[in-house]
Amino acid sequence: MLxxxxxxxxxxxxxLTWELGDGLIGVTGQTGAGKSMIVGALKLILGERANHxxxxxxxxxxxxxxxxQLNSNLAQVNELLEETGLEPCEEDQLVLKRVFxxxxxxxxxxxxxxxxxxxxxxxxxxxxxxxxxHQSLLSQDRQLAMLDAYAKAxxxxxxxxxxxxxxxxxxxxxxxxxxxxxxxxxxxxxxxxQVDEIAAAALEVSQISAMEQRYSIAQNGAKLVDHAQxxxxxxxxxxANLTEAQRSLSDLEKLDPETGKFLEGFSSxxxxxxxxxxxxxxxxxTLEIDPAELVQMEHRIDEIEGLKRKYGQSIEDVLEYESxxxxxxxxxxxxxxxxxxxxxxxxxxxxxxxESGAALGKLREKAAPKLAKEIxxxxxxxxxxxxxxxxxxxxxxxxxxxxxxxxxFLFGPNPGEPVKPxxxxxxxxxxxxxxxxxxxxxxxxxxxxxxxxxxxxxNVGGEIAGAVGKKMAALGTRHQVVAITHxxxxxxxxxxxxxxxxxxxxxxxxxxxEEVDGKTRLEELARMLGGGGxxxxxxxxxxxxxx
Numbered sequence: 110m111l112x113x114x115x116x117x118x119x120x121x122x123x124x125l126t127w128e129l130g131d132g133l134i135g136v137t138g139q140t141g142a143g144k145s146m147i148v149g150a151l152k153l154i155l156g157e158r159a160n161h162x163x164x165x166x167x168x169x170x171x172x173x174x175x176x177x178q179l180n181s182n183l184a185q186v187n188e189l190l191e192e193t194g195l196e197p198c199e200e201d202q203l204v205l206k207r208v209f210x211x212x213x214x215x216x217x218x219x220x221x222x223x224x225x226x227x228x229x230x231x232x233x234x235x236x237x238x239x240x241x242x243h244q245s246l247l248s249q250d251r252q253l254a255m256l257d258a259y260a261k262a263x264x265x266x267x268x269x270x271x272x273x274x275x276x277x278x279x280x281x282x283x284x285x286x287x288x289x290x291x292x293x294x295x296x297x298x299x300x301x302x303q304v305d306e307i308a309a310a311a312l313e314v315s316q317i318s319a320m321e322q323r324y325s326i327a328q329n330g331a332k333l334v335d336h337a338q339x340x341x342x343x344x345x346x347x348x349a350n351l352t353e354a355q356r357s358l359s360d361l362e363k364l365d366p367e368t369g370k371f372l373e374g375f376s377s378x379x380x381x382x383x384x385x386x387x388x389x390x391x392x393x394x395t396l397e398i399d400p401a402e403l404v405q406m407e408h409r410i411d412e413i414e415g416l417k418r419k420y421g422q423s424i425e426d427v428l429e430y431e432s433x434x435x436x437x438x439x440x441x442x443x444x445x446x447x448x449x450x451x452x453x454x455x456x457x458x459x460x461x462x463x464e465s466g467a468a469l470g471k472l473r474e475k476a477a478p479k480l481a482k483e484i485x486x487x488x489x490x491x492x493x494x495x496x497x498x499x500x501x502x503x504x505x506x507x508x509x510x511x512x513x514x515x516x517x518f519l520f521g522p523n524p525g526e527p528v529k530p531x532x533x534x535x536x537x538x539x540x541x542x543x544x545x546x547x548x549x550x551x552x553x554x555x556x557x558x559x560x561x562x563x564x565x566x567x568n569v570g571g572e573i574a575g576a577v578g579k580k581m582a583a584l585g586t587r588h589q590v591v592a593i594t595h596x597x598x599x600x601x602x603x604x605x606x607x608x609x610x611x612x613x614x615x616x617x618x619x620x621x622x623e624e625v626d627g628k629t630r631l632e633e634l635a636r637m638l639g640g641g642g643x644x645x646x647x648x649x650x651x652x653x654x655x656x
Contacts, residue, residue: 110129110131110177110178110180110558110559110589111129111175111176111177111234111235111558111559111589111591112128112129112176112177112178112202113126113127113128113129113174113175113176114126114127114129114147114150114151114173114174114175114176115127115172115173115174115175116146116150116172116173117171117172117173118164118165118168118170118171118172119146119149119150119153119163119164119165119171119173120143120146120149120163120165120620121143121146121165121611121618121619121620122143122146122165122619122620123165123619125146125620125621125622127147127607127622129589129591129605130604130605131585131589131604132582132585132586132589132590132603132604132605133581133582133584133585133590133592133602133603133604133605134585134589134590134591134592134603134604134605134606134607135592135594135599135600135602135603135605135606135607136591136592136593136594136607136608136609136622137593137594137595137600137606137607137608137609137633137637138608138609138610138611139610139611139636140595141611142609142610142611142620143609143611143620144593144609145563145593146609146620147561147591147593147622148237148561148563148593149163150173150175151175151235151237151561152237153171153173153207153209154173154174154175154205154206154207154227155205155227155228155230155231155234155235156215156224156225156226156227156228156229156230156231158224159171159207159209159213161209161210164209164210168210169210169211170208170209170210170211170212171208171209171210172206172207172208173206173207174204174205174206174207175204175205175206176202176203176204176205177202177203177204177205177234177558177559178201178202179198179201179202179203179558180201180558181556181558182233182234182556182557182558183198183201185233185556186198186203186230186233186234189226189229189230189233190217190218193222193226193229195217195218195220195222195226196218196220198218199218203217203218203230203234204216204217204218204219205217205227205230206219207227215227217230232557233556233557234557234558234559235557235559235560235561236548236555236557236559236560236561237561237563238541238544238548238560238561238562238563238565246518246531246540246543246544246547247531247532249515249516249517250511252500252516252517252518252531253511253512253514253515253516254511255480255547255551256473256476256477256480256500256516257469257472257473258551258554258555259476259479259480259550259551259554260472260473260475260476260480261472261554262469262472262473262476265465265468265469265472266469266511266512268465268468268469269462269465269466269468269469269511269512270510270511272458272461272462272464272465272466273462273508273510275458275461276455276458276459276461276462276508278458279451279454279455279458280455282451282455283448283451283452283455286447286448286451287448297438297441300434300437300438300441301438303420303430303431303434304431304434304435304438306416307416307420307427307428307430307431307434308431310412310413310416312413312416312424312427312428314424314425317413317424320406320409320410321410323406324406324407324410340389341386341389341390344382344385344386344389345386347382348379348382348383348386351375351378351379351382352379354375355372355375355376355379358371358372358375359372459508462508463508463513466508466512466513467513469512470504470512470513470514473502473512473514473516474502477500477502477516478500480500480550480551481498481499481500483550484498484543484546484547484550485497485498487545487546487547487549487550487580488542488543488546490546490576490579490580491542491545491546491573491576491577491580492542492572492573492576493522493542495523495524496520496521496522496523497519497520497521497528498518498519498520498521498528498543498546499518499519499520499528500516500517500518500519501516501517501519502514502515502516503515503516503517517530518530518531518547519531520534520539520543522534522539531543541565542573542577544565545562545565545577545580545581546580548560548584549580549583549584552583552584552587552588553587555587555588557588558588558589559588559589559590559591560584560588560589560590560591561590561591561593562581562590562591562592562593562594563593564593564594564595565577574596574597574598574599575598577596577598577599578592578596578598578599578600578601578602579602581599581602582602582603582604585604595637596637597634597637597638597649597652598652600633600634600637601634601649601652601653605624606624606625606626606630606633607622607623607624607625608622608623608624608625608629608633609621609622610623630653631646631649631650631653632646632649634649634652634653635648635649
């Protein structure tokens with residue numbers, strides 16, 4: 110339930126802290142006193158876009174804060190918080206805060222969040238109804254959800270939804286495959302040409318690298334021969350000089366044995382130089398490339414460069430292109446078999462949808478007349494003594510996201526007139542009472558803890574107003590109900606009664622909210638009854654006593 114609502118600088122409210130209890134909470138006050146501030150504050154805290162005109166004159170920002178004490182919906186709220194990356198509630202308490210003006214901020218349990226998070230949380234926290242806010246009741250999808258809730262078909266509804274999504278996935282897969290299947294003959298021919306062209310080139314990275322290296326040598330053959338021959342001449346000259354040097358050192362050793370150390374290592378050095386001479390000779394012979402081989406290498410290089418221009422900057426890119434083209438071609442060539450496989454899977458998924466849809470449909474067919482009868486009973490209590498309420502279920506040939514049925518709530522307020530869908534009923538007074546009747550019938554299934562009724566008792570009075578109050582009080586035994594009302598019959602049945610007043614201090618207008626009880630409550634009920642005399646007081650006492 111909503112345990113605390115704090116409002117600061119909203120319209121005529123400068124600073125308000127409202128602590129709420131259980132049951133039916135009545136809020137009354139003269140027209141223009143500021144009763145709408147409660148609804149406005151709740152809409153803001155639940156993610157409605159802020160109108161800066163709501164900020165109190167002379168102030169730069171407005172703050173609304175709400176504290177909810179959670180119970181049956183704690184798990185759902187914590188799951189939503191977890192999905193959005195927010196911390197779960199501590200001690201079953203949810204704290205929401207909204208600040209707008211010079212800077213717009215919103216918080217959940219003291220952590221920043223987006224407006225969409227507040228809106229999502231609002232779906233689990235507050236059910237708000239005003240004299241012109243019946244769109245949810247007029248929606249056939251919402252009516253179907255109400256019927257499913259009454260039928261306690263939550264598991265069956267989820268099972269159907271899971272099966273439906275799985276079937277839709279197969280349908281989409283087939284559609285995507287069929288678009289692939291429509292590849293043109295030109296595309297197939299092109300793919301085959303590309304695969305054959307690249308495959309015919311027999312590209313091997315290591316072999317091509319070696320060939321490119323040999324081709325580079327062949328292109329520079331003349332220069333390489335010249336350099337090798339020059340080096341060979343120098344080496345030959347070095348060998349001759351070493352021979353002469355060795356002879357002179359031998360003669361020196363004969364005359365002075367101590368010089369023999371100069372010859373150490375001389376022989377090995379000479380051998381290495383002679384081996385270098387032999388290597389240069391062999392290398393020069395390898396540079397003699399057959400002109401025909403050179404032409405063949407040129408053709409091969411041209412072929413490879415042509416493939417690179419078409420399919421990629423490197424041999425690896427070309428080979429990857431071939432692999433992708435081959436895969437695409439194989440997928441097209443095997444499309445008939447693949448389509449047949451997908452069609453079988455889609456049919457199996459459709460059968461699962463039909464099976465789960467049939468189970469869900471049976472629950473709806475069984476629950477619809479019971480719910481219609483219960484709503485009709487509440488409508489009779491609310492003044493529609495001879496009205497007719499029916500729930501019409503129509504079968505659909507094709508599966509829909511919510512089943513194989515559509516639902517229409519039909520209402521005939523006057524005898525002798527045909528029943529009509531709720532969406533074509535114009536009277537807001539009638540719609541308010543129908544909505545209250547539906548809410549009363551679904552009170553046990555409705556998991557939203559707080560219901561707010563904003564003057565839905567407009568255009569009713571007398572006994573009907575009393576019946577409206579009794580329905581709200583009955584709802585108050587299962588939910589926390591806030592009723593903003595002009596009807597004394599409703600206010601008298603509230604477990605708590607709050608009065609909104611407007612005061613002028615220092616030429617500034619303020620709205621105040623205070624609980625009334627005892628004499629002050631009698632006086633407020635008397636005012637609502639049209640006066641403050643003894644007769645009005647007596648009638649107010651009678652309303653409070655329930656007689």
